[in-house]
Amino acid sequence: MSEVKVVDARNTFCPGPLMELISNMKMASVGDTIELLSTDEGSGADVPEWVNKVGHEIISNEKIEGVWHIKVRKAK
């Protein structure tokens, strides 16, 4: 199994957690998994919306002690 790359976007506003994820997805290879950590309230909904629209895959999405942990697999 390939390693999960963690993108720590906790406490960041600009350019923001979703931007950090998009930048990292661009650098990843198809099949790679990235776990985004975010303290931004909107992330729980915003990130899946982007992932689904672009056609990647959400593996898990949960909030643990105020931090969103969202795992995404690059599908294309």
Next chain:
Amino acid sequence: MRILIVGGGTGGTVLANNLARRLAVEIRSHKVRLTMLTASDKHLYQPGLLYVAFGQMTPDQLYRDQAGLLESSVEFHVDPVVKFQLDQKQVVTKSGKTYEYDILIIATGSRIVPDEVPGLKEGSENFYTVEGAVRLRKRLMEFEGGTIAMVVSLPHKCPVAPVEAMFMLHDFFKARGIRDKVRLRYHYPVNKVHATANVAVWAKPEFDKAGIEYETLFNLKEVDPEKQIVYSEEGTECKYDLLIAIPPHRGMEEIENNKMGQAGWIPTHRHKLTMDGYDNVYVIGDATNIPVSKTGSAAHFEAEVVAENIESQIKTGSTVREYDGKVYCFIEGGFDRATYNAFDYVNLPVLKPPSKSIHWFKMAYNRMYWTTVRGLL
């Protein structure tokens, strides 16, 4: 103690001058040696490029001789680094010289890579280089009507630039008396008009008021320069007459060649600003991978933190400050009004409504920049 700064842009220059003053006595008595290696004898004020595109500044106003911006105690060479041998605490330059150091600061910035998107280079204009801004200026003056589309690739320098450009386009065509013949379309990768929440909240109603159309969740996929169509990863497209792009960015090639970070972004501690794995290597400005906007303002504040810590390390044996993610950005809301965004890792205040006075402050800053990099302001 040998301190070596690689990169003479905003971050490197602020840092060099700040250190030269803090360590004046140590440099004079040869206890400390402060050296800068950079890639150009000229210093470019990049924020001015936006004003060049709109005919409000000329390219010559954006340059100064780098040597003239530095304290005389800084040893300065235009000789870019090609090899970073961090384990041996040395770098090798293009001319073949080796420079050893005790403390290294990397401030090599970032570059645009339009080639990463098929068709982008041929099909679009941008204001991210001097040549680009001059060409766009001509295209805007010649434009007589049709659709102007803005597309944004990530990550990029100055996150607010695409929003500012839209408001300036609106005012530019109003002034030319043909705003009704120009359709302005803005495309943005996330599901709001800007990734920074407070900017999005402010800009959306302003776009509506100015009749600027927007499409969110538009991640740039490719451009067909013949058909003049830009396509998104999400499966949508836009036909344009003039395409303005914020092209994809990467860190410098030498950083990638030396395998110091994916896409040239160097893994950096977000508070200490040290490179991961090396306590004696600092990274500031665009070159880092920290989650903060790639701006001159961030580079400046980071340089101040690093300067204070290096001084403290030399004089007391320990560091004193952490970078808190501070950034201050002006945001132009057109040709005669502006607001600003001031935030850090944990605070994001609501934006103030744009005013004439903030706009004039930004215009003054465009000239004051040279005093701030010298460390006089």
